Amino acid sequence: EDKVVQSPLSLVVHEGDTVTLNCSYEVTNFRSLLWYKQEKKAPTFLFMLTSSGIEKKSGRLSSILDKKELFSILNITATQTGDSAIYLCAVGIASGSRLTFGEGTQLTVNP
């Protein structure tokens, strides 16, 4: 059975801190890994990663995939209170249609 595990499950930091969120997976026929941000509503797409070692960046957020060790990290630098949310990691497989989601990391950024 496909499995996606995120850590930590929750994290509390102060504004300005840098955080690293982890996602490890065990799937057959890996196709892509996606990160989403969920704030009490729709999960908002952040990144899709398909190749190892290529960092994707968007402002203060960046992510990288390691297909050999089967994990990805999401970095957020200079955190702001608006970064408080649940960050979801999901994996898609080549032959299938579904995304398998992890439980999410609840990030709280305090002023």
Add this chain to the structure above:
Amino acid sequence: NAGVMQNPRHLVRRRGQEARLRCSPVKGHSHVYWYRQLPEEGLKFMVYLQKENIIDESGMPKERFSAEFPKEGPSILRIQQVVRGDSAAYFCASSTDLNTEAFFGQGTRLTVV
């Protein structure tokens, strides 16, 4: 350029009633997915549809649940004879094809009383 639109945002049903959840995908997206999020849990895949076809319904309960994506109009997730355990947030997502990112709607929060 509207994103994925779901309605209603909130739905309250009594046990035994039917719930109908609607999803209009992003314009030009022909792949629709439904996910369920139970309180304090992650998103769980239910069903994947393309226009007029159910492609993968392996995550959907065999009884009481059905989904469709007609040639015209939104995708519908239908839950018959709802029970308390059906209370959850139901999210719809759409994509252009299997190898692109899926965009999610705001979800429908179903409460069964």
